Amino acid sequence: MVRLVAFLVGLFFSGMLLLGLGDTVITAIQEPAQPTAEHEFYEKPLAVSFPQDGPFGKFDRGQLQRGLKVYSEVCAACHSLKLVAFRDFAALGYNEEQVKTLAKAWKTEVPSINPETGEAATRPAIPADKIPSPFANEVAARAANNNALPPDLSLITKARADGTAYVYSLLMGYREQVGYKNAEGKELLKEFPEATTPPGLNFNPWFATLNIAMANPIAVDDQVAYDDGTKATKEQMAKDVSAFLAWTAEPKMENRKSAGWAALGFLLIFTVLAWMSYKTIWADKKH
Amino acid sequence: MSFPWAQEYKPQGTVSKWVDERLPLPRLVYNAVGAGYPVPRNLNYFWNFGVLAGVALMIQIVTGIVLAMHYYASVDGAFNSVEHIMRDVNAGWFLRYAHMNGASFFFIVVYIHIFRGLFYGSYKAPREMIWLLGVTIFLLMMATAFMGYVLPWGQMSFWGAQVITGFFSAIPLVGEPLRQWILGGFAPDQAALNRFFSLHFVLPFVIAGVIIMHVWALHIPGSSNPTGVSVKGEQDTVPFHPYYTAKDGFGLGIFLIFFVAVTFFAPNMLGHPDNYIPANPLSTPAHIVPEWYFLPFYAILKAFTVDFGIPFTGIILIEAKLMGVLAMFGSILLLFFLPWLDTSPVRSGHYRPLFRKFFWFGLIPCLVILTYCGAQPPYTQWVVLSQIAAAYYFAHFLIILPIVSRIERPLALPNSITEAVTGKPLQTAAA
Numbered sequence: 001m002v003r004l005v006a007f008l009v010g011l012f013f014s015g016m017l018l019l020g021l022g023d024t025v026i027t028a029i030q031e032p033a034q035p036t037a038e039h040e041f042y043e044k045p046l047a048v049s050f051p052q053d054g055p056f057g058k059f060d061r062g063q064l065q066r067g068l069k070v071y072s073e074v075c076a077a078c079h080s081l082k083l084v085a086f087r088d089f090a091a092l093g094y095n096e097e098q099v100k101t102l103a104k105a106w107k108t109e110v111p112s113i114n115p116e117t118g119e120a121a122t123r124p125a126i127p128a129d130k131i132p133s134p135f136a137n138e139v140a141a142r143a144a145n146n147n148a149l150p151p152d153l154s155l156i157t158k159a160r161a162d163g164t165a166y167v168y169s170l171l172m173g174y175r176e177q178v179g180y181k182n183a184e185g186k187e188l189l190k191e192f193p194e195a196t197t198p199p200g201l202n203f204n205p206w207f208a209t210l211n212i213a214m215a216n217p218i219a220v221d222d223q224v225a226y227d228d229g230t231k232a233t234k235e236q237m238a239k240d241v242s243a244f245l246a247w248t249a250e251p252k253m254e255n256r257k258s259a260g261w262a263a264l265g266f267l268l269i270f271t272v273l274a275w276m277s278y279k280t281i282w283a284d285k286k287h
Numbered sequence: 288m289s290f291p292w293a294q295e296y297k298p299q300g301t302v303s304k305w306v307d308e309r310l311p312l313p314r315l316v317y318n319a320v321g322a323g324y325p326v327p328r329n330l331n332y333f334w335n336f337g338v339l340a341g342v343a344l345m346i347q348i349v350t351g352i353v354l355a356m357h358y359y360a361s362v363d364g365a366f367n368s369v370e371h372i373m374r375d376v377n378a379g380w381f382l383r384y385a386h387m388n389g390a391s392f393f394f395i396v397v398y399i400h401i402f403r404g405l406f407y408g409s410y411k412a413p414r415e416m417i418w419l420l421g422v423t424i425f426l427l428m429m430a431t432a433f434m435g436y437v438l439p440w441g442q443m444s445f446w447g448a449q450v451i452t453g454f455f456s457a458i459p460l461v462g463e464p465l466r467q468w469i470l471g472g473f474a475p476d477q478a479a480l481n482r483f484f485s486l487h488f489v490l491p492f493v494i495a496g497v498i499i500m501h502v503w504a505l506h507i508p509g510s511s512n513p514t515g516v517s518v519k520g521e522q523d524t525v526p527f528h529p530y531y532t533a534k535d536g537f538g539l540g541i542f543l544i545f546f547v548a549v550t551f552f553a554p555n556m557l558g559h560p561d562n563y564i565p566a567n568p569l570s571t572p573a574h575i576v577p578e579w580y581f582l583p584f585y586a587i588l589k590a591f592t593v594d595f596g597i598p599f600t601g602i603i604l605i606e607a608k609l610m611g612v613l614a615m616f617g618s619i620l621l622l623f624f625l626p627w628l629d630t631s632p633v634r635s636g637h638y639r640p641l642f643r644k645f646f647w648f649g650l651i652p653c654l655v656i657l658t659y660c661g662a663q664p665p666y667t668q669w670v671v672l673s674q675i676a677a678a679y680y681f682a683h684f685l686i687i688l689p690i691v692s693r694i695e696r697p698l699a700l701p702n703s704i705t706e707a708v709t710g711k712p713l714q715t716a717a718a
Contacts, residue, residue: 002627003689009621010685013614017678020592020607021671028667055552083370151564155370158555159563208573249563252373252380259381260551267547271540278533285525286708287328 037195041188043173043205045165050243055261058254059247061093066226067244068092070237073224074217075153076107078145080133083154084248087127091251099127108132146200148213157242157249164246166206171238173206174216180205290509292521294322319506325524326531327512329708333407334510334531335538336400341498342539343393346546348491350386358438360484362477365440366565384554390432391557392546394580397425406646408515408634413508415626420501422622424494429581429619431490434483436578437475441562446575448475448483454588457609474568514707515634516700523704574664582661583654588615589665590677614677621684628684631692633700641695645687653679 051060068089071081086103094102109122110132125132133152135141142149157163177197181187182205188195197203201211218241222232230236247253296317298304307314317323357376359368372379401421404410410418433451437444452470456462471478509518518524525531549556557579561572577585591611596603605613621628636643653676660673701707 002624003630006621006624006628006685006689009617010681013610013617013681014678014686016593016595016610017590017674017681020590021674021678023593024667024670024674028671033667083367083374088374155563159560161560163560256380256384256551256554260547263547263551264544267540267544271537271544274533274537274540278537281529281533285328285530287330287525 037188037192038208038210040186040191041182041195041205041210042208043169043182045162045169045206046172048165048168048239048242050164050239050246052243052246052253055257057257060243062228062230063240063243064092064247065094066224066228066230066236067240067242067247069226070218070224070241071153071244072106074237075241076131076134078134078141078150078214079153080135080150081131081154081248082133082152083130084251085128085130086125088251092247096127103127103129106132108134111136146213150214153245153248155249157246159249163249164242167245168238168242169206170204170212171218171241172235173204175203175205177203289318289323289506290325290518290521290524292524293318293325294526296321296323319502320532321528322526324506324509324527325518325521326510326527327518327523327704328525328530329512329514329704330510330531330534331513332538333399333403333513335535335542336396336403338535339396339538339542340393340400342542343389343396344491344494344498346389347386347393348495350382350389351488351491353382354386355488358484360438360480362440362480362566365438365480369439381550384550388546388550388554388557390435391578391580392542392549393428394432396542397428398580401425405650406636407511407513408629408631408636409511410626411629411632411634412626414505414511416504416507417501418626419623420497420504422619424497424501425622426619427490427494427497431487431494432578432580434487434490436562437480437483438487439562440480440566442564442566442570442572443559443562443575445475445566445568446572447577448479450575451577452479454612454615457606457612459609511634512704513635513637514701514704515638516702516704516707519703520705576662579658579662582659583657584615584618584661586657586661586673587618587677587680588612589661590614590670590673592670592674614681618680621681625684625688629688629692631695631697633697638698638700639691639695640698641691642688645683645691649679649687650683652676653683 051057051063071079086099086106089099089102090096103125106125110125110129112121112123113119114121135144138149157167160166178189179187180189180203195210197211201213202215203210204212218234218237221234223234224232224237226232250256296307296311296314298307298313303313306312314323354372357368357372357379359365361368369383372383374380376382404418404421433447437448448470452466452475455466455469458465467473469479470476471482509524512518559576559578576582588611591607591614594603594607595605595610631639631642633639636646656672656676657680660669660676663669705711
């Protein structure tokens with residue numbers, strides 16, 4: 001009885017799947033899927049390496065400090081960094097005084113309450129504060145950005161596939177759309193004449209829809225004056241801020257890797273000893 | 288029950304004698320995983336995975352309890368509380384990554400454990416009850432894992448909850464009210480998050496309880512073995528301790544090396560980037576994909592594309608969506624009937640030439656294809672592949688297996704485990 005019912009159920013499910021298979025194939029022949037501009041012209045993140053890559057990789061403190069400068073002078077105008085506190089910047093190599101100064105001098109102040117009247121007010125940031133957001137709320141952010149919402153950047157490099165390279169590629173990826181050809185030599189507007197970037201958006205093949213609301217934020221060399229004398233080329237700035245955002249997404253990465261090596265070392269010894277006792281105990285038993 | 292030659296627990300000291308007379312807990316442990324449990328001497332490394340699954344559950348419970356001390360089940364605070372754990376709690380990043388990857392490794396070892404059972408026929412008489420309890424554990428694990436994935440309240444958490452609870456709305460008449468009752472609202476929200484947290488906390492202890500029954504049921508007939516031949520005498524077995532405790536210790540070391548390598552050096556490899564975006568009910572992700580361990584079942588769900596109805600009348604009896612849901616649950620539930628679908632008296636796949644062909648060239652590729660297709664966008668080639676693989680999946684268990692067990696001529700079995708191991712015919716056959 002079990003086998004009879006099973007046979008019928010199996011016949012039903014497999015049969016319906018094969019019917020579906022026929023349906024899928026017929027549909028695919030009658031109405032083949034049309035290629036889309038997004039599918040054909042989207043570019044995967046560029047191959048770019050960072051000091052923190054790999055199992056031994058460590059952040060370059062100088063690069064992170066430069067990246068913070070790019071963030072605070074360029075990105076912070078629109079993008080929040082809600083999960084990071086000023087005190088966290090101690091990990092970038094700043095001392096207590098420098099962190100205090102950084103917090104106090106931050107362009108946006110922290111929302112607060114006037115202690116006399118109880119009315120809404122703002123005050124300068126202190127190290128314990130999270131980085132203040134440039135806009136009071138989503139509505140304000142959209143209103144100032146042509147109805148686009150600049151995403152919070154704290155986790156951006158973990159929230160995108162191959163995130164650090166993605167941020168770098170996106171920053172370096174603004175192109176003139178007219179006459180744009182991809183690596184295969186295909187010209188976008190010839191293949192997809194209707195793919196013209198709508199007004200208010202910017203063409204960038206490293207963005208999923210090819211058109212991004214953000215205007216090219218790193219447009220010219222020396223947009224930021226680096227303190228350590230590094231030449232602020234566009235590429236350097238994009239790289240530094242990508243490394244900085246990798247740190248904001250995973251500030252404990254170095255602890256993680258060093259703890260990982262310690263754990264692996266311990267386990268290696270444990271496993272060798274376990275293997276030796278296994279061999280000793282089974283020495284007289286054929287198995 | 289045990290074999291008559293099982294070693295007996297003999298308390299030595301005054302204290303252990305005193306304890307043994309009042310609460311023989313050490314005796315229980317001795318008989319369960321100590322020298323008092325005789326085990327076939329020929330177990331291969333596939334028999335390590337039961338113990339490893341137990342270890343994986345313990346890792347999940349310990350890391351999970353500490354995480355729950357810092358987690359905050361609120362739609363406004365859950366995402367940030369996870370990030371607070373990652374950034375500000377001492378070694379919080381370790382607890383969170385270990386728990387997140389621990390779930391994946393729990394499924395990896397359980398899938399290998401199930402694979403072992405399928406190939407070596409561990410589900411056959413007299414071990415059906417162990418198998419039934421095992422499938423129950425698997426179902427509980429899936430429920431627990433799903434609810435755990437919702438807790439960080441990222442985009443995939445939210446939309447995964449939306450999709451999975453949406454399955455219930457496919458049920459005719461009661462579907463939508465049922466879904467709202469499960470969620471405590473019209474969409475996943477505070478009520479759903481709170482109950483998922485509550486259930487995610489308690490279900491692992493239910494799993495631990497079923498595992499106790501699973502191991503209890505195992506100790507009635509004793510462990511199976513790669514030849515599938517029953518234990519005939521004392522020379523076929525060794526005491527669990529020290530023989531298999533030593534072997535399991537080595538297996539545990541290897542398992543932990545893999546676990547640590549992924550947890551510390553590629554902790555987000557098995558996850559999805561979208562879950563680092565806070566849940567937003569107004570923005571649907573481009574591709575909603577479940578965690579990797581659900582992918583084969585997700586592929587089966589998506590493979591049903593045509594409604595079942597009376598031809599040329601337009602009357603639909605079962606909609607494609609409902610059929611997909613039924614098939615997805617059915618694909619797991621059918622495992623409950625496996626002991627009665629595979630009627631071959633030979634347990635081990637080693638001695639079943641026909642079964643082995645369908646197993647290696649049918650079932651295994653089919654599961655690999657389903658896992659792969661489950662993660663793909665609905666392009667024609669992936670839909671076609673998953674439809675073929677899903678059709679084979681049902682045919683394999685429900686049609687092919689019963690027929691194979693009937694027509695197959697198994698190879699000659701060794702007379703005993705000892706003979707299979709030493710190559711020498713049995714000298715002294717003990718009762």
